[in-house]
Amino acid sequence: MSQPLSTETIYNKQAASWSRSEKILLSDFTARPRVIEALGDISGANVLDLGCGEGYVSRMLLNRSAGSVFGVDASSEMITQAKKSAAKEKLPNSHYAVGNAVTYTDFPTTKFDHAIAVFLFNYLKIEEMTEVMAKVKNLLKAGGAFIFTVPHPCLPFMKEEAPPFYFEHDGKSYLDGIDQTFEGEIWRRDGVPVSVRCVHKTFSHYFDALKLAGFQSLPEVKELSVTKEHLKLDPDFFAPLEGYPLHVLFKVQTND
Template sequence: MNQPISTESIYNAQATNWLRSEKILLSDFTARPRVLEALGKIKDQDILDFGCGEGYVSRMLIEAGVKSIFGVDSSAEMIAQAQSMAKELKLSNATYTVGNAVSFNQFPQTRFDKAIAVFLFNYLTIEEMTQVMSKVRSLLVAGGTFVFTVPHPCLPFMREESPPFYFEHGEKSYLDGINKTFEGKIWRRDGVPVSVRCVHKTFAHYFEALAKAGFNSLPEVKELAVTDEHLAFDPEFFGPLKGYPLHVLFKVKVND
């Protein structure tokens, strides 16, 4: 039986399709701005960006006034894009390195004010996700904030496999697809699709992993979808997703 292509290979092959300096991907509209909103005050703070990709979100954070960004991603090509853009834009406070979030430990400092993981955990098993959450918890200062986004656990089972966003669940149901990999695609507004995948988890798994990782307060949870503003801006692109839960945003703080 053929082995599935690795996540690194997927992103190395399509890195140029992710590179952007403005909103173009569906989730650039429906999810990433909400991450910045959830982070709150970030001026003069040190931010850890796990699964940073080609650095789009971290460049937004630098523009908003962060002290430094340290980004880690398993795709060498995505990191090369991030480093190239940082050099071109003279972003001396942005550092990007290749690494697997589960095993990476070469951090430039022992504490960060905030951490983000924008669509990272959908590429990890429940066990791997818990390990990364534990690592993030150990790196955050007292009062620090962790914000992450994932595809909505229900989406694969609610939508047919059509643009501009879907996952293939095959014959698996919500409960018997746990820790199984669903392949999918998400579209850019210019019609270009990029491949994504989701290692399926239920809502309960995210709460359980945060507790096991040492976060001792309930997270804030927001279900993200297209808005009336999105529909007014580009009804043809966003219209097929009206009324569907697309992503989930979790925000949790370190209380001690």
Template structure:
């Protein structure tokens, strides 16, 4: 029986299909703009980007006026692309490092104003996610904000394995698939799919992990889906996802 590819190998192999300077992937429309919206005022702030990929969201943050961004990702190819783009665009305040989010400890500063993890935790077990959240809590300045997105826990069990977004749950159910890896794909508007995966968790696991990490306030939770604006813009691409919960966004503050 063949062993599944590591997350690093998956992303190293398809790094070029993630590189972009404008909205291309489904989640570039349905999730990433909501991350920036949820962060609120970020001008002049230092941001930690865990699971930064090729730096697309980091570049959006820099365009919005942040002081600096530090991104970490386990894929060497994605980090190379992030660094190359930062160099080409002369973004001196963008810095990136290759590393496993669970064990990485080479941060350039002891605290950040805000932190994001855009589709990172779907690659980690509950235990690993809790470790990362604990590290984020320790690195946030008092009152700092942490925003993260994950695939909606219900999505694998609601949609057939068809474009433009799905996960394969096999014979697992919502309750007995916990910490099991579901392989999936998400599409670009030009028809190119990229491989994604989801280590399945339910809502309670996110709340419990945040509490164990030291976050004492309840997070804001938003279920993200295609909007009427998306459907009007490209009905053929977004239409198959109408009415489905695609992602979940969590926003939580560190203690003052």
């Protein structure tokens, strides 16, 4: 049996399919705008973007007056795309580096105002996720916000394996699939699918990891789904997901 492709290989191969200047992926509608909303006023803020991909969210932040964004991603091709897009949009305060979020240490500053991880933790096992959360805790200024999104833990067990978003749970249940990798796909509105994967965790694992990482306050938690506005925009694309919990957004702030 052949070994599964590494996450880096998957994203190096499909980096061009992720590159975009406007909303096109399902999660560009259902998740990423909610991250921007949760951050609030970021004027002049220095933001850390872990698992930044090709820089789509980073560019959104800079276009909303963030002072600077430092993005890290394990895929060299995604970082190449991020640098090209930032140069094209003339965003000089964008900085990107190739690196694994678990082991990367060469940050340009000792403290950031805020940090985001948009669909990063679904690629990490529980122990790795906890290590990254602890790193973020140490990199945030007092009062800084850490916002991250993940696929909803229940989605693989509720949604059939069909467009425009699914994960294969391979017969595992919600509780016996913990730390197992589920392969999946998420679609663009133009019909192009891209590969995604989810290392399954329960809600408890996210709460426990934040506590172990040193965050002392309870996170805000929002379950994200297709809205009426999405259905009005493109009923054929969004209707198959109506009523399903697609993603979860966590927001936690440092107290010290």
